Amino acid sequence: MRLSPLNQRRWRNFKSNRRALWSLWIFTGLFVLSLFAEFIANDKPILVQYRGSYYTPIFNFYPETEFGGDFRTEAVYRYAEVECLIKSGGLVDCFDDPEGVMDDAKDGIVNDEPIEKGWMIWPVIPYSFNTQVEGPGAAPSPPTMQNWLGTDDTKRDVTARVIYGFRISILFALAVTVVSSAIGIVAGAIQGYFGGRVDLIFQRVLEIWSSTPQLYVIIIVFAILGRSFWLLVFVTILFGWPALTGVVRAEFLRARNFEYIRAARALGVSNWTIMFRHMLPNAMVATVTMLPFIMTGAIGTLASLDFLGFGLPTSLPSLGEMTAQAKQNLQAPWLGFTAFFTYAIMLSLLVFIFEGIRDAFDPRKTFQ
Amino acid sequence: MSLLSFENLRVSFKQDGGLSPAVKGVSFDVKKGETVALVGESGSGKSVTALSSVSLLPDSAVIEGSITYNGQELCGASETDLRKLRGNDISFIFQEPMTSLNPLHTIEKQLAEILLVHQGLRGQEAQTRVIELLTQVGIHDPEGRLKDYPHQLSGGQRQRVMIAMALANGPDLLIADEPTTALDVTIQAQVLTLLRDLQASMGMSMLFITHDLGIVRKLADRVCVMKDGEIVESGVTKDIFDAPQHPYTKMLLDAETVGYPAPVPDDAPVIAETKDLRIWFPIQRGLMRRTVGYVKAVNAAEFSVRAGETVGVVGESGSGKTTLALAMMRLIESEGPVVVLGKDVQGWSQKQVRPLRADMQIVFQDPFGSLSPRMTVSEIIAEGLGVHGLGDYASAEVAVIEIMNEVGIDPETRNRYPHEFSGGQRQRIAIARAMVLRPKLLVLDEPTSALDKTVQVQIVALLRALQVKHKLAYLFISHDLKVVRALSHKVIVMKRGDIVEAGDAAQIFDAPAEPYTQALITAAFDLAVKEGAEV
Numbered sequence: 001m002r003l004s005p006l007n008q009r010r011w012r013n014f015k016s017n018r019r020a021l022w023s024l025w026i027f028t029g030l031f032v033l034s035l036f037a038e039f040i041a042n043d044k045p046i047l048v049q050y051r052g053s054y055y056t057p058i059f060n061f062y063p064e065t066e067f068g069g070d071f072r073t074e075a076v077y078r079y080a081e082v083e084c085l086i087k088s089g090g091l092v093d094c095f096d097d098p099e100g101v102m103d104d105a106k107d108g109i110v111n112d113e114p115i116e117k118g119w120m121i122w123p124v125i126p127y128s129f130n131t132q133v134e135g136p137g138a139a140p141s142p143p144t145m146q147n148w149l150g151t152d153d154t155k156r157d158v159t160a161r162v163i164y165g166f167r168i169s170i171l172f173a174l175a176v177t178v179v180s181s182a183i184g185i186v187a188g189a190i191q192g193y194f195g196g197r198v199d200l201i202f203q204r205v206l207e208i209w210s211s212t213p214q215l216y217v218i219i220i221v222f223a224i225l226g227r228s229f230w231l232l233v234f235v236t237i238l239f240g241w242p243a244l245t246g247v248v249r250a251e252f253l254r255a256r257n258f259e260y261i262r263a264a265r266a267l268g269v270s271n272w273t274i275m276f277r278h279m280l281p282n283a284m285v286a287t288v289t290m291l292p293f294i295m296t297g298a299i300g301t302l303a304s305l306d307f308l309g310f311g312l313p314t315s316l317p318s319l320g321e322m323t324a325q326a327k328q329n330l331q332a333p334w335l336g337f338t339a340f341f342t343y344a345i346m347l348s349l350l351v352f353i354f355e356g357i358r359d360a361f362d363p364r365k366t367f368q
Numbered sequence: 369m370s371l372l373s374f375e376n377l378r379v380s381f382k383q384d385g386g387l388s389p390a391v392k393g394v395s396f397d398v399k400k401g402e403t404v405a406l407v408g409e410s411g412s413g414k415s416v417t418a419l420s421s422v423s424l425l426p427d428s429a430v431i432e433g434s435i436t437y438n439g440q441e442l443c444g445a446s447e448t449d450l451r452k453l454r455g456n457d458i459s460f461i462f463q464e465p466m467t468s469l470n471p472l473h474t475i476e477k478q479l480a481e482i483l484l485v486h487q488g489l490r491g492q493e494a495q496t497r498v499i500e501l502l503t504q505v506g507i508h509d510p511e512g513r514l515k516d517y518p519h520q521l522s523g524g525q526r527q528r529v530m531i532a533m534a535l536a537n538g539p540d541l542l543i544a545d546e547p548t549t550a551l552d553v554t555i556q557a558q559v560l561t562l563l564r565d566l567q568a569s570m571g572m573s574m575l576f577i578t579h580d581l582g583i584v585r586k587l588a589d590r591v592c593v594m595k596d597g598e599i600v601e602s603g604v605t606k607d608i609f610d611a612p613q614h615p616y617t618k619m620l621l622d623a624e625t626v627g628y629p630a631p632v633p634d635d636a637p638v639i640a641e642t643k644d645l646r647i648w649f650p651i652q653r654g655l656m657r658r659t660v661g662y663v664k665a666v667n668a669a670e671f672s673v674r675a676g677e678t679v680g681v682v683g684e685s686g687s688g689k690t691t692l693a694l695a696m697m698r699l700i701e702s703e704g705p706v707v708v709l710g711k712d713v714q715g716w717s718q719k720q721v722r723p724l725r726a727d728m729q730i731v732f733q734d735p736f737g738s739l740s741p742r743m744t745v746s747e748i749i750a751e752g753l754g755v756h757g758l759g760d761y762a763s764a765e766v767a768v769i770e771i772m773n774e775v776g777i778d779p780e781t782r783n784r785y786p787h788e789f790s791g792g793q794r795q796r797i798a799i800a801r802a803m804v805l806r807p808k809l810l811v812l813d814e815p816t817s818a819l820d821k822t823v824q825v826q827i828v829a830l831l832r833a834l835q836v837k838h839k840l841a842y843l844f845i846s847h848d849l850k851v852v853r854a855l856s857h858k859v860i861v862m863k864r865g866d867i868v869e870a871g872d873a874a875q876i877f878d879a880p881a882e883p884y885t886q887a888l889i890t891a892a893f894d895l896a897v898k899e900g901a902e903v
Contacts, residue, residue, distance in 0.1 A: 006741075006742070006785075258737055259732040259733070259734055259737040259738035260737060260738045260739055260740045262694075262699060262730075262732065262738075263730065263732060263738050263739075263798070263801065264740075264751065265699055266697055266699060266725065266728075266729060266730045267725060267729075267751060267752040267755055267801070267805075268721075268722040268723075268725035268726070268752070268755050268756065269751065269752075269755050270755075277743075278740050278743075281740075281742040
C-alpha cells in the first residue's frame with residue numbers, strides 16, 4: 001500500500017520531531033516486550049529437558065508425576081525437589097536431600113550409576129504476577145537481589161507485577177480507544193451527515209447518556225455480574241464513546257456542504273459511500289488529534305477505578321491497586337516510587353508520541 | 369517623492385525543509401497621492417508582495433531585500449514599530465468582507481476600537497467620529513446602523529465598513545487586496561467609485577491589488593504587471609493599455625471572452641423544463657414553531673432548455689440562482705414540476721432519481737472545493753461510472769482516459785491528486801467527472817468565476833466545443849455577464865428569487881427592459897454606477 005503524498009509528508013514531519021520518534025521507539029519496544037511478559041517474568045521455566053524430551057511448561061500442563069514425583073497436580077518448578085527430579089532424571093533420592101543429589105548429579109553420575117541429566121531455562125524474573133515469594137521477612141519486603149523492586153503486601157514480586165500491569169493497562173486503553181472511537185465516529189458521522197431532526201434527537205440522547213454517573217453504574221454492574229476485565233472494558237466503552245462524537249459531528253456538519261460532497265450526491269453516490277469515502281478522511285484529522293486524550297484518559301480511568309477498588313478483579317495485576325497499596329504502606333516507599341515512575345514514564349511517552357502526531361497533522365506548522 | 373518603495377524584494381516560504389520562492393526580486397515604489405496597481409493572475413505573488421510591507425505574512429515566510437516607508441526601513445523592523453504603522457499610517461482592505469469583520473461585535477465597537485488604539489478617542493468623541501466615517505463611506509442612516517452586527521449588513525455595506533475602518537486614522541497609504549472581487553458587479557462599481565473619491569479628497573496613496581484589468585484602467589495611475597513572482601512590465605496605465613510591450617501583458621489584455629454560441633436547430637428536443645418552481649424556506653417563530661412567513665429563495669421560476677441550448681441565469685448574490693440549480697438537480701426540496709427528459713421527477717425519492725443522475729450533471733464554482741482532496745483524479749472521474757454500473761474496471765480506465773483527452777488534460781496525470789493541478793485544470797477535471805457519464809443536461813454553477821481571465825477564456829471555449837459535439841443542454845449560472853453573453857442562447861435575470869426578465873440573449877443584452885437588468889449590464893460592461901437604479 002502506497003501512502004498518499006499527504007501522509008508521506010505527515011510521516012516526514014513526525015520523524016523530524018526527535019523526541020516523539022524516540023518515544024515511539026521506546027514505547028513500542030516496551031509494549032512488545034510486555035506482550036511477551038510470560039517469557040520475562042514467570043514462575044515456570046521457559047523450556048525443560050527431562051530424560052531426553054523437551055517440555056514447555058508455559059504452554060502446557062504437566063503433573064508432577066510426569067517428572068517422577070508423587071502428585072498429580074501441576075509441578076511446582078521452583079521447589080527444590082522438582083528441580084532435583086528434572087536435573088537428575090527422576091531419582092527417588094531427591095525427596096530426601098534435593099540439594100545433595102543436585103550437587104552430585106552435576107558430573108552425570110550419582111552413586112556410581114550414570115543418570116539422564118536434565119535442565120531448565122528460567123525467565124529473567126522467576127516470578128509471575130501472582131507468585132507468592134517465599135523467604136524470610138514480613139510483607140511488603142524491600143528490594144533485594146532476588147526481588148528487584150521488593151514485594152507488595154501479599155509478598156508478590158513488584159517487578160513482575162509492573163510488567164504485567166503495564167501490559168494490561170495498555171491493552172485496556174487500546175481496546176477502549178479503538179472500540180469507542182469506532183462507535184463515536186459512526187455516531188458522529190450519522191448525526192453530522194443527516195443533521196436536522198436526527199441530530200436534534202441524538203444530541204438530547206447524548207446529553208442524558210453523558211450525565212449518567214459512570215461510577216455508580218460500574219459498582220452496580222460489578223455487584224450483579226462480578227468483576228472481570230472484559231466487563232470493565234465494556235462498561236468503559238459504554239460511557240467513553242461520546243467523547244469523539246462531538247468532534248466528528250462538527251466536522252461532518254461542516255463538510256456536508258462542501259462542493260465535492262454535493263458533486264458526489266449529484267453523481268448519485270449513496271449516503272454511506274459519501275460518508276465513509278468522502279467525508280471521513282476529513283474528519284480523521286480531528287479524530288486523530290482527539291485520540292491521545294481518549295487513550296491517556298482510559299489509562300487514567302483504569303488507574304482510578306483500581307485505586308478505589310472498583311476496577312480489575314483482584315486476580316489480575318494492576319498498577320492502580322499497587323498505588324492503593326502504596327498509600328496504605330507508607331513505610332514501604334518502593335511501592336509508591338514504583339507506581340509513580342511506571343505511570344509517569346508510560347504517560348509521558350504516550351504524550352510525547354501524540355504531541356508529535358498532532359504537530360505532524362497540523363497543516364500550518366512548518367518543519368525545518 | 370516616494371512613500372513606499374520596494375527594493376529587490378524576495379519572499380520565499382519554508383516548506384518540507386526547502387525554500388519555495390514566491391516573490392523573486394521585485395522593485396517598485398508608490399509616490400504620495402498616487403494609485404499603483406499590482407496586476408497578475410493567481411499565484412503571481414502580488415498579495416505576498418503587498419503583505420510583506422508590514423510583515424503580515426505567516427511565520428514560514430523569509431523576506432529579503434529592502435522595503436522603505438518614508439525613508440524608514442521596514443524589512444526586519446521590530447514588531448512594536450510595525451504595529452504603530454499598521455492601521456495608522458498604512459491601512460489594509462482585504463478581499464473577504466464576510467470574514468474580515470468580527471461577527472460578535474457591533475459596527476460601532478469595531479470602529480471605535482481602532483480609534484481608541486491609535487488616537488485614544490473614547491465615549492461621545494469616538495461616536496461622533498464613527499458616524500462621520502460611516503457617512504464618508506456612504507452608509508445611509510449611520511446613527512441607526514451603529515448597533516448593527518456584521519450579519520445585518522449586506523456584502524457591499526460590510527466592505528464599506530471595512531473601508532471606514534481602514535480610513536479611521538487618516539492613513540497615508542491604503543493597501544487594497546482585491547477589495548471588490550467577492551462583491552457583485554453593481555456593488556463593485558459603487559465601491560470603486562467610493563475608493564476613487566475618497567482617495568482624491570484625502571490625498572492618500574493607494575496600492576491596489578487585482579486581477580481585473582478593467583478596474584486597473586479605471587483607477588490606477590501606474591501599473592505593475594506581475595508574473596511568477598517578478599514584475600514583467602510597469603509604467604503609466606495609459607501606456608500599458610495602449611502599447612503593451614511584454615507578451616504576457618498582451619495576453620492578459622486579450623483575454624476577453626468573445627463570440628456567441630452556436631445556433632440551436634429548431635427541432636431540438638426539450639431536455640429539462642420547469643414551471644412555477646418555488647423554493648420557500650419557512651420562518652418559524654415562538655414556542656410552537658409556528659410558520660409566520662417564508663424566505664422566498666426562488667419564486668415562480670419558469671424556463672425550458674433544449675438539446676444544444678444554453679440558458680443563462682444571471683443575478684446578484686442572494687438572488688436564488690444557485691438554489692434554482694440545486695432544485696433542478698433535485699439536491700434540495702422544491703415545489704412545482706421538475707421535468708427532465710419528459711419525466712416529472714418532483715417528489716421522487718433519492719433512490720428513484722439515482723438512475724436519472726447519469727443524464728443530469730452539475731459543475732460547481734470552486735475548483736478547489738469540488739474535488740475530494742484525498743482521491744486521485746482517475747478515482748474522482750470514475751466514481752460516477754461505478755455508481756451507475758457503466759462498465760467494469762478496465763473499461764472505466766479507458767473511459768477516464770478518453771474523457772481526459774476530450775477536456776484537455778494529459779491522461780498520464782490521472783493518478784495524481786487534485787492539489788497538484790492548477791485552478792483551470794481542476795475545473796477541467798470537474799467537467800470531466802460530469803461528462804464521463806455522457807449527460808444530456810449539464811448545470812454549470814459559476815464554473816468560471818474562481819478562475820483567472822486567461823483560463824476563463826479556455827474553459828468557455830471547452831464548454832462551447834462540448835456543447836456542439838454532444839448536443840448538451842446547459843443551465844449556465846453566472847454573475848459574470850460577459851461570460852454569459854458568450855455562452856447563452858436565452859437569459860433569465862433573477863432578483864431576490866423572482867425572475868424579473870427573461871428572453872433571448874441578444875435582446876436582453878442589447879435592449880434590456882428592466883432598470884435592474886440595465887444597472888447590471890452597465891456595471892458589468894462599463895464598471896459604472898447606473899444612477900436611479902435600485903439594486
